[in-house]
Amino acid sequence: MSTAPSKSTLPPRNPVLVALGIPRLRLPGRNMSIFLGTVLGISSMIYYDRKNRRANRQKWKDRVSYLAEETLQPNGMPRKVTVYVAPPPGDHLDVTIGHFTQYVKPVLTAAAIDWELVEAKRQGDIRHQVAEQIRKERRGEGDSRDELMRAVTDGLKYDTEGGVICVGRGAYKEYLHGLNEGWLGPLEMPASPQLEKPVDEVRGLLQSGDDVTQTAVEASKAADAGVVTSQVAEANKSIEEDDGEEKKDTKPAVPKPYISQADYGSAPTPPELAQITSFQPIVYIPLPHILGFLNTPIRTYRFFTKRELADRCGRLAASVALSQSRPFIPRIDLAQGMEEENEWPKKWKETALEKGSEWMQDFVVDDRIAERLRVYQLPPIEDENKPTGPAAIKE
């Protein structure tokens, strides 16, 4: 109605912009600034973390990739590493497998190392399987191939080095306990009141255990080195499906250890053990996993700093690939992963202690086993970003 001021109080505009019709440029206001700042801040943190995670992963892959360029004869088989995964308490197996796939597997593929993934669904699965495998070897039944397989695989040259990767403290504990039980325990299941169950159930126990180990041994010796996921997983699934048909509650339980931790010291040394000078070296891959609403700040921090984890796990995987190991020192190595164990849910730990579950029992390794064990570890490297080749490993 009234006349507006004829001249605006803003500075004159560039006639080019006026001609083009571009409106006056403004900085965002307070609210918009906060919004943009938050969004860009979080995105850039994620981007930075992912970029460095990829760079760290690539660094370790490059360090071991010279191994993939060695020639392999047509009748040669690649080195096969066994990976034991168990679900973290209170969560699913996908977590551990995802962790392995993200941080350890790339380095193994870059080094052209084949792996056999042994999954565990319940506590004691891994222990039983490892022990059963050792007992089979002790009895002399280690070679379970039939004639056709023998004819096929006898001409193949297997790589005897092997190696064991345990992802997570639970798998680590179970593997070591299984090793002790297998070598120091009796060859047959001891008859004890706890183990007396109706005959069918016992057979079911032994059968399920045997099936699992049978396929595990076959899988480890199969010429089909290309099969990534082990047939054990399939056997496990099929066993559980069979049991699911009857009833969920009557799943055959994992057989109890043939020898308890307290008896390790008093067990006689079997002659088969005396002949072995060293076992396959092992390595423990940390699996940081924390649950709980009040732990959200810690989990947020971990979400934004996965590059460190990639570096640590990549380094351990590279030590496996490069076969750099040191002797097992119980004082240090039994404590590996305590920070992971401290993060296990408290309630779970309490119930586990009450029930006497395997993961909360004493973590003991007998001396006779410990002196034969080795642990994969890379010596300190001066400059991790320097490109390497075979010569640089002799440090």
Place this chain on the structure above:
Amino acid sequence: MSFLGMGRPPATGYDENKINGIKGEMLMIQQMKDRASLVCLEKCIPNYYSDGDLNKGESNCVDRCISKFFQTIKVIGTEMQKQQQGAM
């Protein structure tokens, strides 16, 4: 059919249908082998040939490729059988 109205006895009693069946199978196996080799060569073995031997990475890759190939064929085969049975 070969011994109807021709006045000629069959040689050692071979069955033409069976022979054709076996021929078909051999052809299928040969095709599968060719296919698998082609696919895995394309996927696994890079173009620049500096060495005549397969290295470990390539060898692993080929192993896995063949394994996946045959697993796929098995899965497809079972699915097709199911569908045929369902249609019948």
